[in-house]
Amino acid sequence: MNRLILFDIDGTLLDTGGAGRAALIDALEDVFGIPSHKAPELDLAGATDLGILRGLFTHAGAPLEEPGIQVFLAAYLNRLDARLRALEETKQPLRGVHDLLRMLSSQPATHLGLLTGNVRNGAMLKLASFGLHGIFAEGAFGDDHEDRNKLGPVAVQRMEAISGVRFPIEKIIVVGDTPKDIACARALGARCLAVATGAHSPDSLRAHSPWLCVDDFADPAHIATLLQTDS
Ligand SMILES: [Mg+2]
Numbered sequence: 519m520n521r522l523i524l525f526d527i528d529g530t531l532l533d534t535g536g537a538g539r540a541a542l543i544d545a546l547e548d549v550f551g552i553p554s555h556k557a558p559e560l561d562l563a564g565a566t567d568l569g570i571l572r573g574l575f576t577h578a579g580a581p582l583e584e585p586g587i588q589v590f591l592a593a594y595l596n597r598l599d600a601r602l603r604a605l606e607e608t609k610q611p612l613r614g615v616h617d618l619l620r621m622l623s624s625q626p627a628t629h630l631g632l633l634t635g636n637v638r639n640g641a642m643l644k645l646a647s648f649g650l651h652g653i654f655a656e657g658a659f660g661d662d663h664e665d666r667n668k669l670g671p672v673a674v675q676r677m678e679a680i681s682g683v684r685f686p687i688e689k690i691i692v693v694g695d696t697p698k699d700i701a702c703a704r705a706l707g708a709r710c711l712a713v714a715t716g717a718h719s720p721d722s723l724r725a726h727s728p729w730l731c732v733d734d735f736a737d738p739a740h741i742a743t744l745l746q747t748d749s
Pocket residue numbers: 526527528529530563564694695696716
């Protein structure tokens with residue numbers, strides 16, 4: 519029976535070590551001339567890039583509209599690319615991620631997609647930079663909607679279109695590291711496997727009642743089994 523697993527990126531698969539945050543602040547200066555020490559506090563965990571842009575544009579006194587959004591995203595992607603390249607060559611996904619994705623990918627009936635707040639091109643840059651390109655068939659991204667809770671159906675629809683498979687809701691799992699991933703799974707009606715490798719502790723994630731919560735993916739075979747378990 520076909521199943522669909524939708525992965526968040528930051529804090530779940532990889533940690534850019536602040537490169538993503540820094541690139542947003544860089545772009546704020548590039549586009550609006552606001553220096554980094556005058557940048558607002560950014561609450562990035564689980565946020566969508568469009569949602570983050572709303573905060574930055576408000577701070578800059580600019581309306582969140584085209585073509586300003588595309589101008590900002592171009593500056594951000596340019597800076598993100600440079601900052602990711604500047605990271606050490608040895609950068610690795612979070613512990614167990616490579617093996618977990620390899621195990622899941624080897625199962626023909628297990629389909630892997632993305633459900634991330636990153637804009638599509640930002641997601642691809644991050645994944646490629648950490649050696650995770652070509653694993654996820656499709657997904658939903660932070661430039662599809664500002665509200666993460668609206669991204670689930672977009673991801674499912676695209677994964678169904680590209681695979682030609684229909685995924686019943688009980689065969690869909692969202693994997694993420696924040697309460698916003700848990701809420702997003704709930705909005706979709708799917709299960710959430712929460713992983714405490716981001717900014718949130720296992721206890722703070724459990725308080726939001728995910729289907730399951732794990733500390734990390736250090737035992738990828740165990741996680742792969744969990745993700746291929748029916749509720
Ligand atoms: Mg995350």
